[in-house]
Amino acid sequence: MLASPRAAPQDTTAGMSGGGPPPRMSVIVPVRNDAGSLAQCLAALTTARPPDTEIIVVDDASTDASAAVAARFPVRLVRLARQGGPAAARNHGAGQAAGDVLMFVDSDVVVAPGALRQAAALLDARPDVAAVFGSYDARPAAPGLVSRYRNLLHHFVHQEGAAEASTFWAGCGAVQRRAFEEVGGFDPGRFPRPSIEDIELGLRLCRAGHRIRLERTLQATHLKRWTFRSMLWTDIAGRAVPWSRLALEHGALPDDLNLRRDQRWSAALVGLATVGLAGSAIEPRLAAASVAALAGVIWLNRRLYRFFAAHGGVPFAGACAALHWLYYLYGGLAFVGVWAATRLRGTWSRASGAIRGGLRRA
DSSP: OOOOTTOOEEEEESSOOSOSSOOSEEEEEEESSOHHHHHHHHHHHHHHOOTTEEEEEEEOSOSSSHHHHHHTSSSEEEEESSOOHHHHHHHHHHHHOOOSEEEEEOTTEEEOTTHHHHHHHHHHHOTTEEEEEEEEOSOOSSOSHHHHHHHHHHHHHHHHSOSEESSOOSSEEEEEHHHHHHTTSOOTTTOSSSSSHHHHHHHHHHHTTOEEEEEEEEEEEEOOOOOHHHHHHIIIIIIIHHHHHHHHHHSOOOSOGGGSHHHHHHHHHHHHHHHHHHHTTTOTTHHHHHHHHHHHHHHHTHHHHHHHHHHHHHHHHHHHHHHHHHHHHHHHHHHHHHHHHHHHHHHHHHHHHHHHHHHHHO
16 A cells, blocks of 8 residues: 555655664655645744654645745655645655654644654653554634634544544654554555545554554644535545445444544434424424434533533534534435445345346356
C-alpha cells in the first residue's frame, strides 16, 4: 500500500539538507490547494519543532501557491505529478522520511507549541504503544454556525473517547514507523480522495496487535471553514458510506468515538422520530412518538448539548442540536442504503451463479 502508481515525486527540495544525526521524528504534511492555511500550519510546526525533527510537505499536485508557500519554510518539499489523495501523499512522505516516528499533521491544522515533543515523549515512554493521536481544541478559527459546530463536535467526541483507542486520526497523530510499515501504511487504492483512510489504518494496526492511545491533551486548532454543502458531502460520501462498508465487511466496529452504542441508539431514535413525523399526517398520535424519540436523543446527548451551550449560548446549542439530528438521519440512511445494496449484490451473485450452474448442467 505504501507505493501508489497514481502519483510520483517530481522533486524534493528546500530548507533541510543532509549533515548531522538522523531525525527521531518526521512530520508529514499533505497539502492540496490550501496555501492560506498551510502558511499558518508550517509557521506553528517550525516554531514547535524539536532539534531532532524534520518536516516534510507533500504537495498533492496543487494548482495554487501551496508549493511556493512551503518553499518559504525550512522544510523538505515533495511535489507529486498527479493528484493521488491524502492517503497516497502521506505514504510518499513516509517513503521520504528518515525518522523512526511518523507524525501526520493536516495542512489546515495549527499544532500547539509543545505538541511534537508531547507525541514523541509519549511514544518514547510507552514502547508498547504504536500510535497516538489527539483532537482539535475548543477554539475553532473559522466563524459561522456550521464551522463552529463541526469543529466543536470533533473536539467533544475525541475528549470523550476511550484512552485505549481502536482507530487513528491523521489530523494530528503519530505512529511508530515500524508499525506503519508492517501494516502497509495508508490504502490509497481504496481511498483516492479524503475519507476515513486514517480510521481504516487504525483498525488494521489494532487487528495486527498494536496499541493506539488517544491523548486528550494533544490538541491543535482547526482552520477549516465548513459550509452546509461541504458538511453534507464529507459526512455522507467521505465518512458514512465508507464507514458502513467497513462495518459490513468486518462484521463489527469499535464501541468508541462516534460509533459508541449511545450514538447508534441516537441514530435509530432520530430515524424513528422522522418516520413518526411523516406518519403523523395520517395518524396524529405518531407525533407523540416522535417527540418521545427526540427526547431520548436529547437525553443521550445531554452532555454534548450542554457543551455547545457553554461555548455559544442556548440558541447556538439549539442550532447545533438540529444539525446533529440531521447528521444522525443521513448517517443512518447511508448505512441502510449500503446494507441494502450489499444484500442485493449478494442475492444477485448467488442467483447468477445458480443460473450459470444450471446452464452448464443442461
